[in-house]
Amino acid sequence: MKMIIKIVLTAILLPFLALSQVKLEVKIEKTNLKLGEVTQVNYVFNEEGKNFVPPSFAGFNKGGSYVSSNEVYDNGVYSIQQVYTFVIQAVKAGKVTISPANIRFDGKVYSSKPVLVSVSKEKVSEVIQRNQNPPPIPKQTATSKTIAGSNNLLFVDVEVNKTSAFVNEPVEVYYRIYLAPNLDVELNKKIATKFNNFWSQTEDIQGGWERSVVNNHVFKSKVFKKAILYPQKTGKLEITPITLDLNINYPTGDYDFFGQPEYSMARREVVSNTKHIQVNPLPEKGKPDNFTGAVGKFEFNVNVQKSELKSGESLQLDLIVSGNGNLKLFEIPKPSLPSNFEIFEPKHQEFISENMKGISGKIMDSYTVIPQEKGVFKLKPQQFSFFDVQSKSYKTISSDAVDLNVLQGENQANIAATSKSKSVVAAQKEEAKSGFEFTFMHFIGAVSLAGFALLFFALKRNKKTVEEEVVTEVKPVKKDFSVTEIQDFISNKELFYQKMEVKIAEFLQHKFSLEKADFNKENIIQKFQEHNVSPENTTDFIGLLQSCEKARYMPTSDANMQLDFEKLQHLVKVIGV
Missing domain, CATH: 2.60.120.570 (Particulate methane monooxygenase, b subunit. Chain: A, domain 1)
Incomplete structure (x- = not known):
């Protein structure tokens, strides 16, 4: 009886045991x-x-x-x-x-x-998709190459058009995805790319699949992203790998009722390989004195608003650089003008297009110039230098000389008339004085000793007064304010200019009661004028602020940082706190 029960239970439970x-x-x-x-x-x-x-x-x-x-x-x-x-x-x-x-x-x-x-x-010479019809892949676009460690069904390769470049020389980067012919993918979300130590421009590309052979394996591939990189420092720089979050449709190996392969989906993160670029400094040999960091292919022009004007009238002088290259990352050299021309800070304008062909367009510095005297002047040719990456050499462009005819202005005529009147009066006084020459000489002989004595005491007293006035005019620097500590950071450009910005801010707040929100060129110039700071010191101070700004995206040397430090130290002492 027990045996019969076991047989019955086994017969009942066997399907469920097999199922599980x-x-x-x-x-x-x-x-x-x-x-x-x-x-x-x-x-x-x-x-x-x-x-x-x-x-x-x-x-x-x-x-x-x-x-x-x-x-x-x-x-x-x-x-x-x-x-x-x-x-x-x-x-x-x-x-x-x-x-x-x-x-x-x-x-x-x-x-x-x-x-x-x-x-x-x-x-077999090449592998084709099996048991299914793959998406059509045009054979005429097939590529064949070897990529280390790329035998996976899915991988991303970083391609570069060069592995060695100069600072600010453009490098093209392409991101290509490789996929087994029997797989399909879709991107879950866009992942932003970050390029450390590069100025970059990126673009997503919507292209079709190509047939590629890698390590004797057949893949379908396509470029999905392109970047233009401008290296900002020297050395071996890494192009940061890109990470993709993908949904992968893959065949399970089973077939449906109609004999078609069945697919399933899996989510997967794929990380590209890593590429390095060896970035070389621009050569010191042959570097022009007026070189300010321009790299690319450029043209240079100088335009003047008019060729004839009166003394005291203003003239607009435009310096224009156009072409392809790092237009945002350098300055146009200041013009060289005759000493009797007054020149003001320029207005800087940019007309730049940024796309996957790089940076192109033009930049312009417009100067207001005022001649102080009449005459015919020849403004000598202005020069602009850049590094040509194609020839790997420096190029210098000279503009044409500019002839200016400066007529006599009203102010200058008044000055000349005043000078003439003073000369006539002086001559009349001299003539009148000559009539009393004999009597006057006798008089001088009588009072000379007394005069010398009075003069001695007057000069002594005056010297003391002048010394007191000088001490009052230039206020001593307070002992608790110093800029010397930022000199310790000269080996670190970013940190050095950050510290300098902080010191400049403290100085402006303490000396001129300028809040950080009011830190702009116009307000600083106005405050300096109110406190009788000389135009030369004002220009130097504004130049330091510009150095701090440029340090974020332009290379500089330890020598330049030392000069900026010494300039700040000097200005703090001269202007006072």
């Missing part, structure tokens, strides 16, 4: 291969296992692999299905056995069955 059986199955795409042919092997585990150990795949080259998981609904029961996918290439002819894979679950180890594969001696 834990197993590791192996599914291979093809078991008959040619030498060099590629196939796909899937290991399917119907639980959430751990410590999966793949076979060694002796006799095969192991390419890419990936893991996915699915929820399976079968006969009213949900279960988890883990899939471990490998792509292998036959490299040994004959009967080759793929050994079992192992996985651990609930304290037990489960193994797959071994697989026997027949590999013929016939070679």
